[in-house]
Amino acid sequence: MRLPWLPDDPRGGFPPLSRALRDPDGLLAVGGDLHPERLLDAYRHAIFPWFSPGEPILWWSPDPRLVFDTATFVLPRRFRRRLKASTWRMSADTRFDEVVARCADAPRQGQSGTWIGAEVRAAYGRLHRLGHAHSIEVLDGDVLVGGLYGVAIGRMFFAESMFSGTSGGSKVALAGLARQLAAWGWPWIDAQVENPHLLSLGARPVPREAFLARIQSLGGFPGREGAWSETWETVSAAALATPPPSGGPTPETHA
Incomplete structure (x- = not known):
């Protein structure tokens, strides 16, 4: 099957997801650009894009999609015991470009390069300045020891990449993000593609059709556009x- 090429107009839309390939899994289209609207x-x-x-x-x-x-x-539990004496703290949207650069430079098992090239960095930098892309920073003093970045739409967060400069830095960033989003009533973090590391941290697969229906519902809620630096509440890795108290989703997450 030939892949459809996207039109130059960023408002031109995408093919139906039913046209995505099974091998490689999910490849849908080619071309276009990384304009914020697209x-x-x-x-x-x-x-x-990848x-x-x-x-x-x-x-x-x-x-399926991983969430x-x-x-x-x-x-x-063993990692949480390590955190009890941690002096690391977390922030949001204070060093976005640096987080993206560190994600690009992070070594990946089985990969010799990075997909986060100059074009991708510029595109997500534009989304960040428009208030749609966000970074989570894990800091040891002023040293960036871990972080992640992604895109927020409504009450859904689409994680793009994470890194550890010091062992455990990316786990802390992910856990801090999950706790803050749960407090805001955002139920999911999209982790995109299944791999053993994400599964070991508790990610689970969701059929694409169910994933699409849920994110379109969550995307209709009021979100938190703009910098998160002023509203970020989870500041201590310790x-x-x-663990947070158990409980069901808050009413505001229901579609």
């Missing part, structure tokens, strides 16, 4: 040593 439209329709620098832009929607449930996310 990127936001992609995420709203369970699609994301390509190597120098190649045409490839657009994906794998089936974290924010209300039940808990770090492994606080993550204590």
